[in-house]
Amino acid sequence: xxxxxxxxxxxxxxxxxxxxxxxxxxxxxxxxxxxxxxxxxxxxxxxxxxxxxxxxxxxxxxxxxxxxxxxxxxxxxxxxxxxxxxxxxxxxxxxxxxxxxxxxxxxxxxxxxxxxxxxxxxxxxxxxxxxxxxxxxxxxxxxxxxxxxxxxxxxxxxxxxxxxxxxxxxxxxxxxxxxxxxxxxxxxxxxxxxxxxxxxxxxxxxxxxxxxxxxxxxxxxxxxxxxxxxxxxxxxxxxxxxxxxxxxxxxxxxxxxxxxxxxxxxxxxxxxxxxxxxxxxxxxxxxxxxxxxxxxxxxxxxxxxxxxxxxxxxxxxxxxxxxxxxxxxxxxxxxxxxxxxxxxxxxxxxxxxxxxxxxxxxxxxxxxxxxxxxxxxxxxxxxxxxxxxxxxxxxxxxxxxxxxxxxxxxxxxxxxxxxxxxxxx
Amino acid sequence: xxxxxxxxxxxxxxxxxxxxxxxxxxxxxxxxxxxxxxxxxxxxxxxxxxxxxxxxxxxxxxxxxxxxxxxxxxxxxxxxxxxxxxxxxxxxxxxxxxxxxxxxxxxxxxxxxxxxxxxxxxxxxxxxxxxxxxxxxxxxxxxxxxxxxxxxxxxxxxxxxxxxxxxxxxxxxxxxxxxxxxxxxxxxxxxxxxxxxxxxxxxxxxxxxxxxxxxxxxxxxxxxxxxxxxxxxxxxxxxxxxxxxxxxxxxxxxxxxxxxxxxxxxxxxxxxxxxxxxxxxxxxxxxxxxxxxxxxxxxxxxxxxxxxxxxxxxxxxxxxxxxxxxxxxxxxxxxxxxxxxxxxxxxxxxxxxxxxxxxxxxxxxxxxxxxxxxxxxxxxxxxxxxxxxxxxxxxxxxxxxxxxxxxxxxxxxxxxxxxxxxxxx
Numbered sequence: 001x002x003x004x005x006x007x008x009x010x011x012x013x014x015x016x017x018x019x020x021x022x023x024x025x026x027x028x029x030x031x032x033x034x035x036x037x038x039x040x041x042x043x044x045x046x047x048x049x050x051x052x053x054x055x056x057x058x059x060x061x062x063x064x065x066x067x068x069x070x071x072x073x074x075x076x077x078x079x080x081x082x083x084x085x086x087x088x089x090x091x092x093x094x095x096x097x098x099x100x101x102x103x104x105x106x107x108x109x110x111x112x113x114x115x116x117x118x119x120x121x122x123x124x125x126x127x128x129x130x131x132x133x134x135x136x137x138x139x140x141x142x143x144x145x146x147x148x149x150x151x152x153x154x155x156x157x158x159x160x161x162x163x164x165x166x167x168x169x170x171x172x173x174x175x176x177x178x179x180x181x182x183x184x185x186x187x188x189x190x191x192x193x194x195x196x197x198x199x200x201x202x203x204x205x206x207x208x209x210x211x212x213x214x215x216x217x218x219x220x221x222x223x224x225x226x227x228x229x230x231x232x233x234x235x236x237x238x239x240x241x242x243x244x245x246x247x248x249x250x251x252x253x254x255x256x257x258x259x260x261x262x263x264x265x266x267x268x269x270x271x272x273x274x275x276x277x278x279x280x281x282x283x284x285x286x287x288x289x290x291x292x293x294x295x296x297x298x299x300x301x302x303x304x305x306x307x308x309x310x311x312x313x314x315x316x317x318x319x320x321x322x323x324x325x326x327x328x329x330x331x332x333x334x335x336x337x338x339x340x341x342x343x344x345x346x347x348x349x350x351x352x353x354x355x356x357x358x359x360x361x362x363x364x365x366x367x368x369x370x371x372x373x374x375x376x377x378x379x380x381x382x383x384x385x386x387x388x389x390x391x392x393x394x395x396x397x398x399x400x401x402x403x404x405x406x407x408x409x410x411x412x413x414x415x416x417x418x419x420x421x422x423x424x425x
Numbered sequence: 426x427x428x429x430x431x432x433x434x435x436x437x438x439x440x441x442x443x444x445x446x447x448x449x450x451x452x453x454x455x456x457x458x459x460x461x462x463x464x465x466x467x468x469x470x471x472x473x474x475x476x477x478x479x480x481x482x483x484x485x486x487x488x489x490x491x492x493x494x495x496x497x498x499x500x501x502x503x504x505x506x507x508x509x510x511x512x513x514x515x516x517x518x519x520x521x522x523x524x525x526x527x528x529x530x531x532x533x534x535x536x537x538x539x540x541x542x543x544x545x546x547x548x549x550x551x552x553x554x555x556x557x558x559x560x561x562x563x564x565x566x567x568x569x570x571x572x573x574x575x576x577x578x579x580x581x582x583x584x585x586x587x588x589x590x591x592x593x594x595x596x597x598x599x600x601x602x603x604x605x606x607x608x609x610x611x612x613x614x615x616x617x618x619x620x621x622x623x624x625x626x627x628x629x630x631x632x633x634x635x636x637x638x639x640x641x642x643x644x645x646x647x648x649x650x651x652x653x654x655x656x657x658x659x660x661x662x663x664x665x666x667x668x669x670x671x672x673x674x675x676x677x678x679x680x681x682x683x684x685x686x687x688x689x690x691x692x693x694x695x696x697x698x699x700x701x702x703x704x705x706x707x708x709x710x711x712x713x714x715x716x717x718x719x720x721x722x723x724x725x726x727x728x729x730x731x732x733x734x735x736x737x738x739x740x741x742x743x744x745x746x747x748x749x750x751x752x753x754x755x756x757x758x759x760x761x762x763x764x765x766x767x768x769x770x771x772x773x774x775x776x777x778x779x780x781x782x783x784x785x786x787x788x789x790x791x792x793x794x795x796x797x798x799x800x801x802x803x804x805x806x807x808x809x810x811x812x813x814x815x816x817x818x819x820x821x822x823x824x825x826x827x828x829x830x831x832x833x834x835x836x837x838x839x840x841x842x843x844x845x846x847x848x849x850x
Contacts, residue, residue: 070556070557070558070559071557071558072558073558073559073560073561073563074553074558074559074560074561075547075560075561076547076548076551076553076560077544077546077547078547079547079551084558087561098551098552098553098554098558099554099557101552101554102551102552106547106550106551107546107547107550107551108550111550112546112550115540115546115549115550116541116546119502121502121532121537121540121541122500122501122502122503122504122531122532123501124540125531125532125533125536125537125540126501126504126523126527126531126532127523127526127527128499128501128523129523129524129526131495132495132496132524133495133496133497133498133499133509133523134495134498134499135498135499135500135501136498136499136500136512138498139489142489143489147489155489156489157489161586161587162586162587162590164590164640165587165589165590165640168640168641169639169640171641172641214594215589215590215593215594215640215641215642216593216596216597216640216641216642216656217640217641217642231641
């Protein structure tokens with residue numbers, strides 16, 4: 001069933017870009033930020049393509065599943081560091097990093113060592129139900145891994161499997177936190193019968209363009225997103241800033257003030273009509289519904305609004321967490337003593353989950369403890385590497401974990417991107 | 426931070442059951458079925474305990490996360506086959522199998538071999554975004570893995586990460602399938618703005634006691650479940666059969682007829698009030714809200730009702746799939762030519778996902794392709810072992826993969842359970 005191999009052997013559908021014949025570089029669709037890019041191959045003749053196949057796509061997966069988003073097929077054995085190699089042997093500098101899920105590059109030797117360590121085999125080949133039968137080392141892994149880099153002020157962490165379920169269960173924790181305060185809470189049990197209150201008449205506020213996962217209980221507010229949700233709620237506009245920032249200070253301040261005013265108005269209105277806004281959910285940088293930024297002051301004021309109206313504040317750091325903004329958590333830029341009630345994470349953190357304040361821990365099992373056991377084994381090693389290196393240093397003269405890991409250079413045309421990646425991702 | 430180790434070394438909190446000092450056996454809470462059990466330790470003095478710790482629980486994880494469901498801590502390196510070893514060295518026959526997620530026992534040599542094969546390292550340590558940048562072998566893995574055991578009549582499979590998101594995205598596929606047929610579908614894009622139609626006014630029918638995951642978009646109807654959902658919908662009673670079956674044939678037939686009648690009435694009523702029941706979701710055996718069975722005839726008639734009213738029929742095989750009922754898919758027992766529109770799976774299948782008919786494949790990306798890359802690498806090997814063995818054979822004289830894997834026998838008291846496990850799990 002190896003169509004791809006057969007095609008390559010037979011020389012049919014010859015790749016127009018044989019190995020190392022062209023300059024394969026990268027252009028980024030990110031024009032004013034640093035946290036997510038888009039892989040594009042720039043050919044030696046100056047043309048570019050977003051999607052290349054050595055075999056017609058319809059010969060591969062379409063009979064089995066949707067492939068409309070497939071860009072190309074990769075050779076993950078040959079990929080190294082920041083360089084992604086496709087099945088034709090083309091080598092590309094990659095700042096897309098599997099939708100920001102590769103924290104320290106492909107096939108990092110330290111991670112390979114963890115993988116081949118016989119001591120870890122029992123955890124890898126078995127599938128511990130961590131919430132019920134954790135391995136002996138689980139507590140240590142939490143302490144040395146997630147809690148070692150936990151945002152200040154958070155003493156609890158709930159592991160989950162992915163970004164979507166991290167946000168979903170954080171939403172659920174907020175609903176239950178509100179219910180416990182507001183009642184009725186029937187002897188610690190949320191009576192559930194496919195109706196209210198099991199199906200809560202509560203809601204969350206999410207800004208337009210926000211993205212918090214692809215399951216049904218999220219609170220995205222994406223225009224033209226091809227997904228659907230069961231959660232209806234208020235959705236004020238997210239600030240649309242004008243650039244360069246120093247030339248539009250007055251306009252941008254006004255824009256942010258308008259958005260905050262509308263957010264507060266919507267909280268009041270939805271509360272009045274009986275659909276209580278029990279939480280506000282936001283990304284420190286909108287990373288899917290556009291590449292949208294707001295000032296740190298905007299977030300500080302929004303945090304104030306959540307406190308004023310008794311809303312929980314969930315900061316979704318699935319895409320921004322793990323060091324990609326120059327600080328380990330993007331919300332640290334805001335400089336607040338009490339920046340959030342819950343902080344969700346996934347992707348570069350190698351496991352999903354959320355940090356929460358004590359009050360958001362239900363007294364009974366609600367969320368279930370889900371975690372990528374396999375990948376969480378890596379986490380302490382990754383964090384050790386990250387924290388002992390100068391990856392988060394802004395000094396270009398500092399030695400860099402990633403630069404020392406590079407075994408090849410793609411020439412001056414890619415050096416700028418390497419620097420960007422080194423200091424920002 | 427190794428509290429557990431320190432305690433053991435210091436001899437404090439001495440385990441009352443030192444290694445091999447007692448007969449550690451198993452009693453099951455499953456009284457009339459075979460698909461899920463509950464681990465219990467029976468001590469040499471005849472007493473039993475569900476939960477044992479060598480260190481007080483509050484010294485471990487509670488400061489970090491909820492542990493109210495933790496039964497005990499395991500030594501996954503020492504566990505083998507069907508025998509689970511805890512951190513005190515106690516060895517137990519385990520039919521709970523990590524909530525039915527271990528298909529062929531702990532530390533199976535074939536899976537360990539896959540794990541240590543250098544060829545697989547690139548897939549393991551990197552995290553391919555399968556929906557966008559799959560590895561070269563992905564198609565082969567789908568064909569040799571999931572499609573090799575796909576239910577008859579299903580030509581498409583969508584991989585997902587876990588059981589919850591498999592059911593969630595199957596629900597979403599049903600909503601979109603219905604919208605496409607009913608309109609309005611705006612040029613292939615489901616306009617989504619935190620409101621209808623992005624937040625659809627559609628619903629699904631799920632029987633009381635049904636369980637389909639712990640995310641917010643599921644359609645559980647569990648009494649006293651400590652969870653919550655955003656999906657409201659009809660929930661008819663599931664048959665409560667009386668046993669022994671041959672003594673209550675008339676009563677059970679009447680019970681099932683009543684449940685079917687109520688299900689059909691509810692579909693009509695919810696449709697009339699504008700909340701269209703676009704799908705019916707059911708487990709072949711209710712496996713969380715009780716251990717509840719219905720006759721194959723009940724399922725055949727229910728399938729007829731879904732066809733009559735144009736509802737999609739989603740069969741949730743997350744807990745029953747993978748051979749645990751004596752057939753690879755539990756719904757095969759029904760003997761129908763067209764048993765379902767979508768079949769979801771996870772757990773013993775080592776990756777989540779769902780099989781679907783062609784009509785349920787959206788023309789645009791909706792679900793996203795999520796899959797446990799790491800674990801899906803195991804799948805073809807597991808299936809090869811399963812299919813080449815007589816694990817699904819009911820003949821007790823056949824050689825068994827699991828029995829041949831047992832390196833030790835726990836004596837006659839456990840042989841009955843081994844046989845049960847061998848033929849049923």
